[in-house]
Amino acid sequence: MEIPIALIDALRHAKHIAVLTGAGVSAESGVPTFRDAQTGLWAKFNPQELATREAFARNPKMVWEWYAYRRELIARVEPNAGHYALAEMEQRAKNFTLITQNIDGLHERAGSKNIIELHGNIFRTKCFREDTRVSAWLATDEIPPRCPRCGSYMRPDVVWFGENLPRRALDQALRAAETCDVFFSIGTSGVVEPAASLPFNALRSGAMVIEVNPEETPLSDSATFCLRGAAGVALTQVIKALNSRL
Numbered sequence: 422m423e424i425p426i427a428l429i430d431a432l433r434h435a436k437h438i439a440v441l442t443g444a445g446v447s448a449e450s451g452v453p454t455f456r457d458a459q460t461g462l463w464a465k466f467n468p469q470e471l472a473t474r475e476a477f478a479r480n481p482k483m484v485w486e487w488y489a490y491r492r493e494l495i496a497r498v499e500p501n502a503g504h505y506a507l508a509e510m511e512q513r514a515k516n517f518t519l520i521t522q523n524i525d526g527l528h529e530r531a532g533s534k535n536i537i538e539l540h541g542n543i544f545r546t547k548c549f550r551e552d553t554r555v556s557a558w559l560a561t562d563e564i565p566p567r568c569p570r571c572g573s574y575m576r577p578d579v580v581w582f583g584e585n586l587p588r589r590a591l592d593q594a595l596r597a598a599e600t601c602d603v604f605f606s607i608g609t610s611g612v613v614e615p616a617a618s619l620p621f622n623a624l625r626s627g628a629m630v631i632e633v634n635p636e637e638t639p640l641s642d643s644a645t646f647c648l649r650g651a652a653g654v655a656l657t658q659v660i661k662a663l664n665s666r667l
Protein backbone atom coordinates (compact mmCIF):
# COMPACT_ATOMS: atom_id res chain seq x y z
CA MET A 422 0.00 0.00 0.00
CA GLU A 423 1.32 3.43 -0.99
CA ILE A 424 1.54 5.87 1.94
CA PRO A 425 1.46 9.49 0.70
CA ILE A 426 4.64 11.43 1.51
CA ALA A 427 2.53 14.45 2.47
CA LEU A 428 0.91 12.34 5.19
CA ILE A 429 4.25 11.24 6.65
CA ASP A 430 5.46 14.85 6.52
CA ALA A 431 2.34 16.05 8.33
CA LEU A 432 2.74 13.36 11.01
CA ARG A 433 6.38 14.29 11.58
CA HIS A 434 5.50 17.95 12.11
CA ALA A 435 2.15 17.53 13.87
CA LYS A 436 1.70 19.21 17.25
CA HIS A 437 -1.41 17.17 17.96
CA ILE A 438 -2.61 13.94 16.32
CA ALA A 439 -6.17 12.77 16.99
CA VAL A 440 -7.52 9.35 16.04
CA LEU A 441 -11.10 8.06 15.96
CA THR A 442 -11.45 4.29 15.90
CA GLY A 443 -14.40 1.98 15.31
CA ALA A 444 -15.14 -1.73 15.26
CA GLY A 445 -13.04 -2.32 12.11
CA VAL A 446 -9.85 -1.82 14.16
CA SER A 447 -10.71 -4.87 16.27
CA ALA A 448 -11.87 -7.00 13.31
CA GLU A 449 -8.35 -8.38 12.77
CA SER A 450 -8.35 -9.54 16.41
CA GLY A 451 -11.44 -11.64 15.66
CA VAL A 452 -14.05 -9.30 17.17
CA PRO A 453 -16.98 -9.04 14.74
CA THR A 454 -17.72 -5.45 13.68
CA PHE A 455 -20.86 -3.96 15.21
CA ARG A 456 -22.89 -4.38 12.08
CA ASP A 457 -21.63 -7.96 11.70
CA ALA A 458 -22.14 -8.87 15.34
CA GLN A 459 -24.77 -11.47 14.52
CA THR A 460 -23.00 -14.79 14.61
CA GLY A 461 -24.23 -18.19 15.82
CA LEU A 462 -27.01 -17.91 18.35
CA TRP A 463 -27.44 -14.23 17.66
CA ALA A 464 -27.72 -14.42 13.89
CA LYS A 465 -31.43 -13.71 13.93
CA PHE A 466 -31.16 -10.49 15.93
CA ASN A 467 -30.33 -7.03 14.66
CA PRO A 468 -27.63 -5.49 16.89
CA GLN A 469 -29.13 -2.08 16.25
CA GLU A 470 -32.31 -3.33 17.95
CA LEU A 471 -30.51 -4.97 20.90
CA ALA A 472 -28.42 -1.92 21.83
CA THR A 473 -31.27 0.18 23.25
CA ARG A 474 -32.88 0.84 26.64
CA GLU A 475 -36.18 -0.29 25.19
CA ALA A 476 -34.75 -3.69 24.19
CA PHE A 477 -33.32 -4.13 27.69
CA ALA A 478 -36.58 -3.10 29.37
CA ARG A 479 -38.49 -5.56 27.12
CA ASN A 480 -36.11 -8.49 27.52
CA PRO A 481 -33.31 -7.84 30.06
CA LYS A 482 -32.18 -11.49 30.11
CA MET A 483 -31.67 -11.65 26.36
CA VAL A 484 -29.77 -8.35 26.14
CA TRP A 485 -27.61 -9.24 29.19
CA GLU A 486 -26.76 -12.61 27.61
CA TRP A 487 -25.86 -10.97 24.29
CA TYR A 488 -23.34 -8.79 26.14
CA ALA A 489 -22.09 -11.74 28.23
CA TYR A 490 -21.45 -13.65 25.00
CA ARG A 491 -19.55 -10.71 23.47
CA ARG A 492 -17.62 -10.06 26.73
CA GLU A 493 -16.39 -13.66 26.76
CA LEU A 494 -15.42 -13.47 23.09
CA ILE A 495 -13.46 -10.23 23.63
CA ALA A 496 -11.73 -11.59 26.75
CA ARG A 497 -10.26 -14.40 24.62
CA VAL A 498 -8.74 -12.23 21.85
CA GLU A 499 -5.55 -10.18 21.65
CA PRO A 500 -4.83 -6.68 20.32
CA ASN A 501 -3.65 -6.74 16.68
CA ALA A 502 -1.06 -4.90 14.59
CA GLY A 503 -3.40 -1.89 14.19
CA HIS A 504 -3.77 -1.42 17.96
CA TYR A 505 0.00 -1.71 18.44
CA ALA A 506 0.75 0.73 15.60
CA LEU A 507 -1.49 3.34 17.25
CA ALA A 508 0.25 2.82 20.60
CA GLU A 509 3.59 3.37 18.83
CA MET A 510 2.28 6.46 17.03
CA GLU A 511 1.31 7.90 20.44
CA GLN A 512 4.82 7.34 21.81
CA ARG A 513 6.34 9.29 18.92
CA ALA A 514 3.80 12.15 18.97
CA LYS A 515 4.03 15.43 20.90
CA ASN A 516 0.33 15.27 21.78
CA PHE A 517 -1.91 12.34 20.87
CA THR A 518 -5.59 11.69 21.56
CA LEU A 519 -7.18 8.33 20.82
CA ILE A 520 -10.97 8.58 20.64
CA THR A 521 -12.58 5.16 20.43
CA GLN A 522 -16.14 4.03 19.87
CA ASN A 523 -15.03 0.51 20.82
CA ILE A 524 -16.07 -0.97 24.12
CA ASP A 525 -13.54 -3.82 24.06
CA GLY A 526 -10.56 -2.27 25.92
CA LEU A 527 -8.08 -3.54 23.28
CA HIS A 528 -6.37 -0.15 22.78
CA GLU A 529 -5.47 -0.05 26.47
CA ARG A 530 -4.20 -3.63 26.34
CA ALA A 531 -1.98 -2.64 23.38
CA GLY A 532 -0.38 0.15 25.43
CA SER A 533 -2.28 3.27 24.29
CA LYS A 534 -2.48 5.84 27.11
CA ASN A 535 -4.56 8.88 26.26
CA ILE A 536 -7.81 7.09 25.41
CA ILE A 537 -11.30 8.58 25.32
CA GLU A 538 -13.99 5.88 25.43
CA LEU A 539 -17.03 7.45 23.80
CA HIS A 540 -19.36 4.45 24.07
CA GLY A 541 -18.27 3.00 27.42
CA ASN A 542 -16.65 -0.34 28.20
CA ILE A 543 -18.20 -3.81 28.10
CA PHE A 544 -16.19 -4.94 31.14
CA ARG A 545 -17.92 -2.42 33.43
CA THR A 546 -21.42 -2.77 34.83
CA LYS A 547 -23.89 -0.18 36.03
CA CYS A 548 -27.35 0.02 37.56
CA PHE A 549 -30.14 0.28 34.97
CA ARG A 550 -32.22 2.56 37.22
CA GLU A 551 -29.63 4.71 39.02
CA ASP A 552 -26.97 4.77 36.27
CA THR A 553 -24.21 4.34 38.87
CA ARG A 554 -21.28 1.98 38.35
CA VAL A 555 -21.39 -1.31 40.26
CA SER A 556 -18.19 -3.29 40.61
CA ALA A 557 -19.19 -6.10 42.99
CA TRP A 558 -22.37 -8.03 43.73
CA LEU A 559 -23.32 -11.26 45.46
CA ALA A 560 -23.20 -14.39 43.31
CA THR A 561 -26.65 -15.18 41.99
CA ASP A 562 -28.35 -17.35 39.39
CA GLU A 563 -30.59 -14.49 38.42
CA ILE A 564 -29.96 -13.00 34.95
CA PRO A 565 -29.26 -10.10 34.90
CA PRO A 566 -27.99 -9.81 38.45
CA ARG A 567 -29.46 -7.08 40.64
CA CYS A 568 -27.96 -3.82 41.86
CA PRO A 569 -26.79 -4.34 45.47
CA ARG A 570 -28.03 -0.83 46.37
CA CYS A 571 -31.47 -0.54 44.84
CA GLY A 572 -32.39 -4.04 43.62
CA SER A 573 -32.95 -2.94 40.03
CA TYR A 574 -31.35 -4.88 37.18
CA MET A 575 -27.75 -4.20 36.25
CA ARG A 576 -26.64 -3.56 32.68
CA PRO A 577 -23.34 -3.14 30.81
CA ASP A 578 -21.76 0.33 31.09
CA VAL A 579 -22.03 1.05 27.37
CA VAL A 580 -23.89 3.78 25.49
CA TRP A 581 -27.02 2.60 23.72
CA PHE A 582 -28.89 4.35 20.92
CA GLY A 583 -30.90 7.29 22.23
CA GLU A 584 -28.61 7.70 25.28
CA ASN A 585 -26.25 10.60 25.83
CA LEU A 586 -22.53 9.99 25.53
CA PRO A 587 -20.49 10.65 28.71
CA ARG A 588 -20.30 14.48 28.77
CA ARG A 589 -16.61 14.78 29.65
CA ALA A 590 -15.56 12.22 27.04
CA LEU A 591 -17.56 13.94 24.32
CA ASP A 592 -16.21 17.40 25.26
CA GLN A 593 -12.63 16.09 25.19
CA ALA A 594 -13.23 14.41 21.82
CA LEU A 595 -14.70 17.58 20.33
CA ARG A 596 -11.77 19.62 21.63
CA ALA A 597 -9.27 17.14 20.18
CA ALA A 598 -10.99 17.18 16.77
CA GLU A 599 -10.96 20.97 16.73
CA THR A 600 -7.36 21.44 17.84
CA CYS A 601 -5.45 18.63 16.11
CA ASP A 602 -3.53 19.09 12.88
CA VAL A 603 -3.86 15.46 11.74
CA PHE A 604 -7.02 13.39 12.30
CA PHE A 605 -7.40 9.67 11.48
CA SER A 606 -10.80 7.98 11.12
CA ILE A 607 -10.12 4.24 11.25
CA GLY A 608 -12.42 1.24 10.89
CA THR A 609 -15.69 3.03 11.38
CA SER A 610 -18.72 3.10 9.08
CA GLY A 611 -19.24 6.74 10.11
CA VAL A 612 -23.00 6.46 10.51
CA VAL A 613 -23.42 6.76 14.27
CA GLU A 614 -23.62 10.28 15.69
CA PRO A 615 -22.11 12.23 17.32
CA ALA A 616 -18.84 10.31 16.64
CA ALA A 617 -19.46 10.42 12.87
CA SER A 618 -19.23 14.23 12.90
CA LEU A 619 -15.79 14.38 14.55
CA PRO A 620 -13.75 14.04 11.31
CA PHE A 621 -15.86 16.76 9.73
CA ASN A 622 -15.23 19.03 12.73
CA ALA A 623 -11.51 18.36 12.26
CA LEU A 624 -11.73 19.20 8.54
CA ARG A 625 -13.57 22.45 9.29
CA SER A 626 -10.82 23.37 11.75
CA GLY A 627 -8.17 22.89 9.06
CA ALA A 628 -6.80 19.44 9.96
CA MET A 629 -5.57 16.86 7.45
CA VAL A 630 -8.08 13.98 7.68
CA ILE A 631 -7.14 10.41 6.77
CA GLU A 632 -9.62 7.57 6.46
CA VAL A 633 -8.43 3.98 6.93
CA ASN A 634 -11.08 1.50 5.80
CA PRO A 635 -11.35 -1.21 3.13
CA GLU A 636 -14.79 0.23 2.22
CA GLU A 637 -16.04 3.67 1.26
CA THR A 638 -17.89 5.61 3.96
CA PRO A 639 -19.76 8.95 4.07
CA LEU A 640 -16.37 10.54 4.93
CA SER A 641 -14.47 9.20 1.90
CA ASP A 642 -15.23 12.04 -0.52
CA SER A 643 -14.17 14.70 2.00
CA ALA A 644 -11.08 13.03 3.50
CA THR A 645 -7.66 14.38 2.52
CA PHE A 646 -6.38 10.80 1.99
CA CYS A 647 -8.08 7.40 2.04
CA LEU A 648 -5.96 4.33 2.84
CA ARG A 649 -8.05 1.50 1.42
CA GLY A 650 -7.20 -1.61 3.36
CA ALA A 651 -7.24 -3.32 6.72
CA ALA A 652 -6.17 -1.13 9.67
CA GLY A 653 -3.43 -3.54 10.77
CA VAL A 654 -1.81 -3.47 7.34
CA ALA A 655 -2.24 0.26 6.63
CA LEU A 656 -1.11 1.47 10.07
CA THR A 657 1.92 -0.82 10.07
CA GLN A 658 2.91 0.75 6.73
CA VAL A 659 2.44 4.24 8.16
CA ILE A 660 4.76 3.43 11.09
CA LYS A 661 7.27 1.86 8.72
CA ALA A 662 7.27 4.99 6.55
CA LEU A 663 7.63 7.19 9.66
CA ASN A 664 10.63 5.12 10.77
CA SER A 665 12.38 5.32 7.42
CA ARG A 666 14.97 8.08 7.06
CA LEU A 667 13.77 9.26 3.67
Ligand code: BJW
Pocket residue numbers: 442443444445446448449454455456457472522523524540579580581582583584585586607608609610611612613614615633634635636638650651652653
Ligand atom coordinates in the same frame (compact mmCIF):
# COMPACT_ATOMS: atom_id res chain seq x y z
C1 BJW B 1 -12.30 -2.31 8.75
C2 BJW B 1 -11.76 -3.56 8.86
C3 BJW B 1 -10.38 -3.59 9.02
C4 BJW B 1 -13.83 -3.88 8.64
N1 BJW B 1 -9.72 -2.45 9.06
N2 BJW B 1 -11.69 -1.17 8.79
C5 BJW B 1 -27.96 12.99 14.47
C6 BJW B 1 -28.49 12.59 13.27
C7 BJW B 1 -29.10 11.34 13.14
C8 BJW B 1 -29.22 10.49 14.23
C9 BJW B 1 -28.70 10.89 15.42
C10 BJW B 1 -28.09 12.12 15.55
N3 BJW B 1 -27.65 12.25 16.84
C11 BJW B 1 -27.98 11.15 17.51
C12 BJW B 1 -28.63 10.31 16.67
C13 BJW B 1 -29.16 8.98 17.04
C14 BJW B 1 -28.11 7.91 17.10
C15 BJW B 1 -27.51 7.69 15.72
O1 BJW B 1 -26.45 8.12 15.39
N4 BJW B 1 -28.20 6.91 14.90
C16 BJW B 1 -27.72 6.58 13.57
C17 BJW B 1 -27.67 5.07 13.38
C18 BJW B 1 -28.58 7.26 12.57
N5 BJW B 1 -27.08 8.26 18.08
C19 BJW B 1 -27.26 8.06 19.37
O2 BJW B 1 -28.31 7.63 19.79
C20 BJW B 1 -26.13 8.44 20.30
N6 BJW B 1 -26.64 9.27 21.35
C21 BJW B 1 -26.84 10.57 21.21
O3 BJW B 1 -26.44 11.18 20.25
O4 BJW B 1 -27.52 11.14 22.26
C22 BJW B 1 -28.16 12.41 22.05
C23 BJW B 1 -29.36 12.19 21.12
C24 BJW B 1 -30.18 11.10 21.27
C25 BJW B 1 -31.28 10.88 20.40
C26 BJW B 1 -31.50 11.78 19.36
C27 BJW B 1 -30.66 12.89 19.21
C28 BJW B 1 -29.59 13.09 20.10
C29 BJW B 1 -25.59 7.19 20.98
C30 BJW B 1 -24.89 6.28 20.05
C31 BJW B 1 -24.44 5.03 20.82
C32 BJW B 1 -23.89 3.97 19.88
N7 BJW B 1 -23.77 2.77 20.62
C33 BJW B 1 -23.25 1.58 19.90
C34 BJW B 1 -23.44 0.36 20.84
C35 BJW B 1 -22.39 0.31 21.92
C36 BJW B 1 -22.51 -0.93 22.73
C37 BJW B 1 -22.34 -2.20 21.90
O5 BJW B 1 -21.31 -2.41 21.22
O6 BJW B 1 -23.25 -3.02 21.95
O7 BJW B 1 -21.87 1.76 19.58
S1 BJW B 1 -24.03 1.32 18.34
C38 BJW B 1 -22.60 0.79 17.51
O8 BJW B 1 -22.23 1.70 16.45
C39 BJW B 1 -21.47 0.82 18.55
C40 BJW B 1 -20.34 1.37 17.74
O9 BJW B 1 -19.38 1.95 18.59
C41 BJW B 1 -21.01 2.35 16.82
C42 BJW B 1 -20.23 2.66 15.58
O10 BJW B 1 -20.03 1.50 14.81
P1 BJW B 1 -18.64 1.31 14.05
O11 BJW B 1 -17.55 1.23 15.04
O12 BJW B 1 -18.53 2.32 12.99
O13 BJW B 1 -18.81 -0.17 13.47
P2 BJW B 1 -19.51 -0.66 12.13
O14 BJW B 1 -19.75 -2.12 12.31
O15 BJW B 1 -20.67 0.17 11.77
O16 BJW B 1 -18.42 -0.40 10.99
C43 BJW B 1 -17.21 -1.11 10.94
C44 BJW B 1 -16.34 -0.51 9.84
O17 BJW B 1 -15.09 -1.14 9.86
C45 BJW B 1 -16.91 -0.69 8.41
O18 BJW B 1 -16.85 0.55 7.73
C46 BJW B 1 -15.95 -1.70 7.77
O19 BJW B 1 -15.76 -1.47 6.37
C47 BJW B 1 -14.68 -1.39 8.52
N8 BJW B 1 -13.74 -2.50 8.61
N9 BJW B 1 -12.82 -4.48 8.75
C48 BJW B 1 -10.36 -1.26 8.94
N10 BJW B 1 -9.75 -4.77 9.12
